[in-house]
Amino acid sequence: MGDTIFALASARGKAGVAVMRLSGPQAHWALAHFCAAPTARQASLRRLVWQGHVLDEALVLVFDAGASFTGEACVELHLHGSLGVIKAVAQALAEMGLRPAEAGEFTRRALENGRLDLAQVEGLADLIDAETEAQRRQALRVLSGAVGKRAEFWRKDLIRAGALVEATIDFADEDVPVDVTPEVLGLIDGLLVDLRREIAGAGVAERVREGFEVAILGAPNSGKSTLLNALAGREAAITSEIAGTTRDVIEVRMDLGGLAVTLLDTAGLRETADPVEQIGVARAVSRARTADLRVFLLDHSDEALLIAPEVGDIVVLGKADLRPGADAISGQTGQGLDKLVAGITAVLAGKAASAGVMTRERHRIAMVRAVEAMESARYQVKGIGGAAELVALDLRRAARALDMLVGRVDTEDLLDEIFASFCIGK
Amino acid sequence: MFHVKHFDVVVIGGGHAGAEAAAAAVRMGARTALISMRKDRIGVMSCNPAIGGLGKGHLVREVDALDGIMGLAADAAGIQFRLLNRRKGPAVQGPRTQADRKLYRQAIQVLLARTAGLEIIEGEVVDLIDGPNGSVSGVALLDGTQVTAAAVVLTAGTFLNGIIHVGDQHRSGGREGDVASERLAHKLAGLGLKRGRLKTGTPPRLDGKTIVWEGLDVQPADDEPVMLSFLNKAPQVRQVSCGITHTNERTHDIVRANLGRSAMYGGHIEGVGPRYCPSIEDKVVRFADKTGHQIFLEPEGLDDDTVYPNGISTSLPADVQYEYVRSIKGLENVTILQPGYAIEYDFFDPSALRPTLESTLTGLYFAGQINGTTGYEEAAAQGLVAGANAAAAALGLAPVLFSRTDSYIGVMLDDLISRGVTEPYRMFTSRAEYRLHLRADNADQRMTGLGLAAGLVGEARAKIYTDKMAKIGAANAVLSTQTYSPQELQAAGIGVSRDGAARSLLQVLAFADTHWSQIDQLEPQMLGFDTDTKAQVWRDALYAQYLHREKADADTLRRNEMMRIPVELDFANLPGLSNELAAKLQRRRPSNLSEAERIEGMTPAALLLVLAHCRKANLARAVGQ
Numbered sequence A: 001m002g003d004t005i006f007a008l009a010s011a012r013g014k015a016g017v018a019v020m021r022l023s024g025p026q027a028h029w030a031l032a033h034f035c036a037a038p039t040a041r042q043a044s045l046r047r048l049v050w051q052g053h054v055l056d057e058a059l060v061l062v063f064d065a066g067a068s069f070t071g072e073a074c075v076e077l078h079l080h081g082s083l084g085v086i087k088a089v090a091q092a093l094a095e096m097g098l099r100p101a102e103a104g105e106f107t108r109r110a111l112e113n114g115r116l117d118l119a120q121v122e123g124l125a126d127l128i129d130a131e132t133e134a135q136r137r138q139a140l141r142v143l144s145g146a147v148g149k150r151a152e153f154w155r156k157d158l159i160r161a162g163a164l165v166e167a168t169i170d171f172a173d174e175d176v177p178v179d180v181t182p183e184v185l186g187l188i189d190g191l192l193v194d195l196r197r198e199i200a201g202a203g204v205a206e207r208v209r210e211g212f213e214v215a216i217l218g219a220p221n222s223g224k225s226t227l228l229n230a231l232a233g234r235e236a237a238i239t240s241e242i243a244g245t246t247r248d249v250i251e252v253r254m255d256l257g258g259l260a261v262t263l264l265d266t267a268g269l270r271e272t273a274d275p276v277e278q279i280g281v282a283r284a285v286s287r288a289r290t291a292d293l294r295v296f297l298l299d300h301s302d303e304a305l306l307i308a309p310e311v312g313d314i315v316v317l318g319k320a321d322l323r324p325g326a327d328a329i330s331g332q333t334g335q336g337l338d339k340l341v342a343g344i345t346a347v348l349a350g351k352a353a354s355a356g357v358m359t360r361e362r363h364r365i366a367m368v369r370a371v372e373a374m375e376s377a378r379y380q381v382k383g384i385g386g387a388a389e390l391v392a393l394d395l396r397r398a399a400r401a402l403d404m405l406v407g408r409v410d411t412e413d414l415l416d417e418i419f420a421s422f423c424i425g426k
Numbered sequence B: 001m002f003h004v005k006h007f008d009v010v011v012i013g014g015g016h017a018g019a020e021a022a023a024a025a026v027r028m029g030a031r032t033a034l035i036s037m038r039k040d041r042i043g044v045m046s047c048n049p050a051i052g053g054l055g056k057g058h059l060v061r062e063v064d065a066l067d068g069i070m071g072l073a074a075d076a077a078g079i080q081f082r083l084l085n086r087r088k089g090p091a092v093q094g095p096r097t098q099a100d101r102k103l104y105r106q107a108i109q110v111l112l113a114r115t116a117g118l119e120i121i122e123g124e125v126v127d128l129i130d131g132p133n134g135s136v137s138g139v140a141l142l143d144g145t146q147v148t149a150a151a152v153v154l155t156a157g158t159f160l161n162g163i164i165h166v167g168d169q170h171r172s173g174g175r176e177g178d179v180a181s182e183r184l185a186h187k188l189a190g191l192g193l194k195r196g197r198l199k200t201g202t203p204p205r206l207d208g209k210t211i212v213w214e215g216l217d218v219q220p221a222d223d224e225p226v227m228l229s230f231l232n233k234a235p236q237v238r239q240v241s242c243g244i245t246h247t248n249e250r251t252h253d254i255v256r257a258n259l260g261r262s263a264m265y266g267g268h269i270e271g272v273g274p275r276y277c278p279s280i281e282d283k284v285v286r287f288a289d290k291t292g293h294q295i296f297l298e299p300e301g302l303d304d305d306t307v308y309p310n311g312i313s314t315s316l317p318a319d320v321q322y323e324y325v326r327s328i329k330g331l332e333n334v335t336i337l338q339p340g341y342a343i344e345y346d347f348f349d350p351s352a353l354r355p356t357l358e359s360t361l362t363g364l365y366f367a368g369q370i371n372g373t374t375g376y377e378e379a380a381a382q383g384l385v386a387g388a389n390a391a392a393a394a395l396g397l398a399p400v401l402f403s404r405t406d407s408y409i410g411v412m413l414d415d416l417i418s419r420g421v422t423e424p425y426r427m428f429t430s431r432a433e434y435r436l437h438l439r440a441d442n443a444d445q446r447m448t449g450l451g452l453a454a455g456l457v458g459e460a461r462a463k464i465y466t467d468k469m470a471k472i473g474a475a476n477a478v479l480s481t482q483t484y485s486p487q488e489l490q491a492a493g494i495g496v497s498r499d500g501a502a503r504s505l506l507q508v509l510a511f512a513d514t515h516w517s518q519i520d521q522l523e524p525q526m527l528g529f530d531t532d533t534k535a536q537v538w539r540d541a542l543y544a545q546y547l548h549r550e551k552a553d554a555d556t557l558r559r560n561e562m563m564r565i566p567v568e569l570d571f572a573n574l575p576g577l578s579n580e581l582a583a584k585l586q587r588r589r590p591s592n593l594s595e596a597e598r599i600e601g602m603t604p605a606a607l608l609l610v611l612a613h614c615r616k617a618n619l620a621r622a623v624g625q
């Protein structure tokens, strides 16, 4: 059995209730230091006392080993959500010798105790996190084994190429086809084309998963924050008449036509002497450059900003309320917003259509490694020609890299990778 | 009249596995008995008269590096040394020699006779003596003699329920000229071990005096022969050439017309044969569009006219063998001294074995053909492992273990244990993931240290090994102390790009067109090293830049191998495992994570579950201590 861990299971920060979770063989023992343990699975109000001091009045829940989320003995303390209380309780638990949980450790213990299997953990994680229709569909595609099928297809070619090379090595004394080079090269080249295409699509797939970024750009006071608030349907950004109000990048996540989108409201683009504003402008420019789409909100149609629109970007005139009749938009009145949303959605949907089945960074890395190995193999085949054992090594490396897609990875690394992406106490 | 003798280790069988097992057990310090049906048949090569090859030569070198006897005997009997893949890189070169059958057998018998502490007993083992708790504590011979031992190594080869087929004729036999082992097979069948049938074949033996050699291609021995043992430098007997001829359309027609009379194609054999060693029947059927197959005509000995035609093994009736053989160029008037035949025999599922080659019965070890392998070298390597570990168990020493990352022996053990066999298993270099590191030329650098630690390596070899390592270490030191600019290297005639990077001579050595004369000029100290040392330093340097690519994989693998699965782990009760996998795991009982990973049908999720439980169990043990 492992040691006993604890962590806050609810969101950090001030809240009505904060849930502290304990898991491990000493969970019940630790609770006994605070109060008399209630019957398992029955919520009871208890006064938590530590070294003569009352820490809090809390709702206490006890779970027995074998009948809890982690499979171990567990305790949940529903505390008053004050930072002071949380800190005092955490400190008391630490003094008893319990250990703060690492990221994802509760889920990991659940897996280790057979309460969840890996497929559930990895596969369902995406589905659970899916906020939009496109994410849901993509997650289901992954769950249905699309990644594995593609990988299997590539592996077959790779194995064929490898086998040809191996044959010239292990059956040197026998009647093997003398020159296998043309077929080996053909297979490698075909795979390279496929993999490169899929790598390009992987970026988009990850976008679908993580959300596209759309930056709103314009001169100070061009109405960007008003537009953002109108799109978000709430006051996300502070608006005022004073130019330069938005100094940092403000992000609003939303669902646009079934796609997850993060709208970025940025500082107004202008040359400025104010050092704080300068930083804001620099940030705006750099975030805008890496965004998937930029919406330029202009005051007049021949206005030039610090960065220029790229192909596919959207350029609109703002403050339609102040220039009646024109083909412009207004965050104030809502004029032209539907059309703008439709425009943004159309551009992003176009991008999303090219999404591959490889949705995770892990997948992309595997494919990039395979490509590297195959390029090296190609170089060896075309080069001196005598180094069959080195070509074979590269082809094996490529196959191993693709194995990562289907999960035949160093299991330890996979574990760490997965659990690092889960939040403490989940 | 019932003698009882006692030993630490008793080895059943005097084939390649048995001889090596007995020698290894003695080197470990065990009082050992080798029991074989006939003393004069110890060390017999049942099939082709050759030792080594690709993958196989690597195994022989490893056995030799562990102070085994196969390499020594092969060198004593070698009549045509050839380094295979000489034009490819050192990692895939395999030493091989044609062996004079009689000389080989004699060499093995002499080496065993000289082994102090080994008693050779002639007799047929007919029973195993049951020890406490389902263990084995000795053997009983046909004459009633009982030989007790702490550990028993079984290496009965093709003898267990052996059946010899020639066409539609078949009879009991262990191989040509030997009786099968049926009573022992019967005993083994009752032990609850998973058993199967495999088959293999051998070609007819020809009278060399009746072959027309003129007009046939010849394959001579290498000009610079490379030995099998690290202890030898040159051949000990005269070198000869092989002839080369080919089958033709007529040969194939004859075979095709008589397929129904072949033991295999006539449906007389149930066992599975090796795909990579096809009979002439297989070749004609499976590669129907080929108009000719190569045949090597290999002399079986210096004072023996028998010729082994490598490439046409068969189980056709003797009269058809005559007909098709005589359709081949040079063999038009040939006399067949002994017809080819196929043999089928019992083997035991090796996936039930431990990495020490101990079976599920405590004290009973399996090695060689009975584990589903084929080939002398594979048998010898397993014999060494089983013999050494039987001795270790008997003497209370630590087991001698091998890994896929350190040796072909480790690769073979792991393949057998984690995958089992579906056809006779033979070694290839492509089975080794870490091929650039696991070379025939550095087998001593990889294995002799391990052997010394285990107590397997005697003083004479230890001395040679330490001297060699010292020289290699010194040469490496000289070559890596100083670095040179591209200008300096170019001045010495070495082709490097002017990229400004300073390089050590060790790095420079790996370039395709560097010559020792150039190195010597830059570093005159190198003139003091002999050519063997230099050659070895060069081979190591050649792959140094690629080894890191293999190393990352190797580290992972080693980590997984190190993650021992506790013997008490009950897979059936692991929540989250499918019933099918749980049953498979329970049956195979992988001893580490790497073995578990290679089990067919293993999923990443299931592997994680197993890993998680090992961690928990190992942790619990650590805490409990």
Ligand SMILES: Cc1cc2nc3c(=O)[nH]c(=O)nc-3n(C[C@H](O)[C@H](O)[C@H](O)COP(=O)(O)OP(=O)(O)OC[C@H]3O[C@@H](n4cnc5c(N)ncnc54)[C@H](O)[C@@H]3O)c2cc1C
Binding pocket: B012, B013, B014, B015, B016, B017, B018, B035, B036, B037, B038, B041, B042, B043, B044, B045, B046, B047, B048, B123, B124, B125, B126, B155, B156, B157, B158, B159, B160, B174, B175, B176, B178, B181, B184, B200, B201, B202, B277, B341, B342, B343, B367, B368, B369, B370, B373, B374, B375, B376, B379
């Ligand atoms: C017909 C034939 C064809 C072959 N073809 C090939 C081939 O194509 N390629 C290839 O690589 N290999 C081939 N071989 C296999 C090769 O000969 C074996 O792999 C190798 O000899 C196995 O070594 P071993 O030590 O396991 O068994 P063996 O060499 O068979 O030795 C077994 C020993 O055990 C003894 N023994 C058996 N039972 C008892 C008992 N009850 N009591 C006492 N002693 C006993 C025997 O006397 C013998 O000494 C062939 C073998 C045969 C017979």
